[in-house]
Amino acid sequence: MTLPEPLAETAGRALRALLEREHATRPELADALRVTKQTVSAAIVELEERGLVEAVAVQQGHTGRSAVRYGLHRSAGWVAGIDLGSARLRVAAARLDGTVVAERLVPNPAPTVSRDWPDQLEVAAHALADVAQELSESQGGLLGAAIAVPRAVPVRRDLLGSDADDERLLAALAPVAPAAVWTENDVNCEAIAQLRYRPGSAPRSVLHLHIGAGVGVALIVEGTILRGARGRAGEIKALASPIARGRTVEDALSIAGLLDAAGHSPAAPLPGALDDLFAAATTGDSAAESAIADEATGIVLLLRDLTAVVDPDLVVLSGALGARRELHGRVVAECRRLGVEPVPAEDPLGDAAPVLGAASLAADLVLDAIAPVR
Structure with a gap:
């Protein structure tokens, strides 16, 4: 196709x-x-x-x-967003106007901070095929798909229409045969979702900080995602740690870094491991309390440096750790204490943001092919 x-x-x-x-x-x-x-x-x-x-x-x-x-037209065709998350896999189907018409969620049976999930791509292909069968009569054909991946994407290109070397990905999706397949960094997809699906008027500039199994930033400047010359804008994981634990931002502030600092096993299943840690802090566990307090301070110090460069309209915290309400409240309080602005907002899209952003991206890329701006 x-x-x-x-x-x-x-x-x-x-x-x-x-x-x-x-x-x-x-x-x-x-x-x-x-x-x-x-x-x-x-x-x-x-x-x-x-x-x-x-x-x-x-x-x-x-x-x-x-x-x-x-x-x-009701049968004009549809696009798919796929989120290869470490805790769950999501597929969302959307019309070219962004309206979501079908979704699938497949929980990882054994989620940990590791991003490896055996047979993840095969599961994604099966879920996509299921959605395609559901929509074949009501929405027309599958026009393209975008996949949110936990890595930098140097060049955004149609993998089916180029000399792509990601054979494992394409082999898994080949039976479904969309017209085009693109990949994009998962945090970039989260930020893209803010432009189309966040309630209210779309912000012109957003700094989107994701803290989960990894740490990353996505930047929207004047309504456009900033990818950088090599697709690495926002790849901050190797920056120096802002607090006295870990060597890098990711060592210190990721889920594994927080669990390790509190004396909890970083290999424990999620989300139970984080639930146990925050519960321990509320019952007087000093190690857990100290680790969470340091986490909030580290996030705010990181935001202070990032916002000084970008000066965004909106800062959004996301990720399995960054989106936790217990941590968000501490981060807001620390921002106000240190005078860091803007104060981070909660993400109303939650963990659906990556798949919604991927679907939105696919719709935009298909529209660019059908109706190029001349």
Whole structure:
């Protein structure tokens, strides 16, 4: 399979305008695109022939004349986001406008701080095939998939349409045969999700700090994810530890670093290991209390340095450790004590953020292929 052929310029612009507005009439599109009604009519015909838009309602005007409203066709196709998390695997299917139409969650039967999960890709392929079967009649075909992975992605490219060397990944997904497959860093996917799915208006700049099995940052600047020249923007794990434990940020502040500092086994199953640690702190365990206090201080010192460079509108804490309410409250209090701004916000998307961001990315990349911005 290959991605659909690009639309003519006006048809592509009309499709993007419809996706932004959910639905619109031909006169509304003509005004938005600053073209004639005849030009828009030709574009709508092309979009209808391609199965991308359809009439969704008839609007009665004040003069008694009716106008047809157009929207994304119910069978225009869909994209998939896949999150290869260490604790659970998620698949989300979304329409080209980002509307999620199906989800699957498969818990890791033995989650630990290790990111290795035997047969993870095969499980992902099975879940994706299950979703594809569910949606084949109602939503059309699978147009592409994006996978959130816990590593830097030097070049974002279609793995099916290039000389990719990730044979293990492609072999697992081949039976499902999407038109295109991309990978993106999982923390970048979390930040991308903030732009499309976070309630309220989308922030222009976000610093997204993920603390879990690993530590990483994603940056959104002026509404665009900052990937860097080699895809390594936000790869902060090797920075010097901000507190007197561990050599690097990841040594000190990851789940394993916190558990080890508290005298708990870093190899214990999750999330029980973290539950036990925070419970111990509330019952007077001084080692647990001290380790958690140091964790909060370390996060704030790290944020102080990062925000001094980026000065974001919003800071979001995420990850199996960073998103814990007990830790978040301590981080907020420490930020206020040290005068660090902005104070980190909780992530309303929770652990669904990586898969939602991957689905959003896939939708955008497919749309770039169908309706390129010229």
